[in-house]
Amino acid sequence: SASIEIAGVSKVYDGGVRAVDAVAMDIRQGEFFSLLGPSGCGKTTTLRMIAGFETPSAGEIRVDGADITHVPAHKRDMGMVFQNYALFPHRTVAENVAFGLRMRGLDKATIAAKVKAALAMVELSGLEDRRPAQLSGGQQQRVALARAIVIAPRVLLCDEPLGALDKKLRQQMQFELKQLQKKLGLTLVFVTHDQEEALAMSDRIAVMNGGRVEQVGTPTEIYNQPMTRFVADFIGDTNIFRGERVAASLSLDVGKGLILVLPPTEAQGTGVLSVALRPEKIRLSPRGDVSGAASSSAHGVVENTNFLGGAVLYRITLEGGHRILVQQPNAGTSRLFVPGNGVTLDWTPADLVVLK
Ligand code: ADP
Ligand code: MG
Numbered sequence: 199s200a201s202i203e204i205a206g207v208s209k210v211y212d213g214g215v216r217a218v219d220a221v222a223m224d225i226r227q228g229e230f231f232s233l234l235g236p237s238g239c240g241k242t243t244t245l246r247m248i249a250g251f252e253t254p255s256a257g258e259i260r261v262d263g264a265d266i267t268h269v270p271a272h273k274r275d276m277g278m279v280f281q282n283y284a285l286f287p288h289r290t291v292a293e294n295v296a297f298g299l300r301m302r303g304l305d306k307a308t309i310a311a312k313v314k315a316a317l318a319m320v321e322l323s324g325l326e327d328r329r330p331a332q333l334s335g336g337q338q339q340r341v342a343l344a345r346a347i348v349i350a351p352r353v354l355l356c357d358e359p360l361g362a363l364d365k366k367l368r369q370q371m372q373f374e375l376k377q378l379q380k381k382l383g384l385t386l387v388f389v390t391h392d393q394e395e396a397l398a399m400s401d402r403i404a405v406m407n408g409g410r411v412e413q414v415g416t417p418t419e420i421y422n423q424p425m426t427r428f429v430a431d432f433i434g435d436t437n438i439f440r441g442e443r444v445a446a447s448l449s450l451d452v453g454k455g456l457i458l459v460l461p462p463t464e465a466q467g468t469g470v471l472s473v474a475l476r477p478e479k480i481r482l483s484p485r486g487d488v489s490g491a492a493s494s495s496a497h498g499v500v501e502n503t504n505f506l507g508g509a510v511l512y513r514i515t516l517e518g519g520h521r522i523l524v525q526q527p528n529a530g531t532s533r534l535f536v537p538g539n540g541v542t543l544d545w546t547p548a549d550l551v552v553l554k
Pocket of ligand 1 (some may be wrong): 213215216235236237238240243244387457
């Protein structure tokens with residue numbers, strides 16, 4: 199498998215839509231790399247430029263250091279899986295999987311052996327003679343995957359490949375795809391708008407917004423140290439406060455006239471800032487119970503609760519009117535708060551993330 203460098207790549211479609219705007223990223227060999235962002239942010243366009251289905255308006259794409267920006271798609275040795283599978287409806291499973299091999303002019307016996315191996319890899323052995331309409335959604339997705347990997351591609355490109363599957367099957371396929379990718383040592387570029395999916399599967403994620411890359415990082419970096427307000431907001435739930443940094447101190451505005459002065463955090467920047475705090479980083483206790491945490495606590499009232507099973511999400515109105523989310527592990531009925539309860543919130547200053 200191969201590494202991919204995307205260097206200052208832009209795409210302006212006819213009619214002037216700037217779908218991708220000066221994107222740069224280095225995808226490492228053998229890496230599961232996701233492009234994550236809302237609909238219309240340029241994920242598919244980026245993937246199609248890597249595949250060679252679209253030509254960049256500017257910039258360069260390199261594979262293992264070689265410029266392939268103008269190499270035609272069929273000479274790039276890349277496999278592609280689409281959300282709608284794009285199987286040939288009138289051909290059997292085996293014929294669908296054999297397609298890329300026949301295009302490459304391999305002999306019949308070699309094709310048969312490779313098809314067999316690819317179908318075994320995706321656990322479809324025995325279904326060679328079925329047609330796509332005789333398969334479940336998950337099986338069709340596996341055929342599409344087998345068709346993409348059978349050519350032993352240098353890179354596998356997947357555009358929302360699990361989007362049409364229901365939740366249980368989707369989670370199972372996420373697990374299987376990741377296992378297959380590791381087993382084959384494939385460089386895999388995976389497009390999704392689903393942040394949970396990206397966090398679960400990826401070695402690294404590029405978060406995109408409006409044609410640009412907001413941040414590239416591991417799932418934990420993206421979640422724990424979002425660099426921009428967009429990333430903090432898009433990945434998971436988050437509370438965003440106004441902060442003010444003067445010299446070594448950071449003040450956090452948690453409500454009407456209430457500014458808490460905290461020990462300095464590692465984050466850079468001065469003046470007025472946005473500060474993010476994840477709901478699960480806040481501890482909740484009955485009002486007045488907290489001792490010794492006065493410099494990073496606040497008081498409020500529970501407005502409503504959302505039982506998530508393993509955890510409980512509370513919406514709390516702070517003194518001063520700010521509304522925030524707090525998530526606590528489900529520690530049993532006796533530890534639950536109900537609407538109207540007065541609560542004290544506290545957190546560790548190091549969990550505050552200063553955004554750009
Ligand atoms: P995503 O996959 O993240 O949803 P796309 O890459 O499909 O985003 O689209 C990015 C932007 O480019 C959108 O505004 C979309 O409408 C536009 N776009 C996509 N394909 C074309 C095209 N063939 N012609 C013109 N505009 C396009
Ligand atoms: Mg898309």
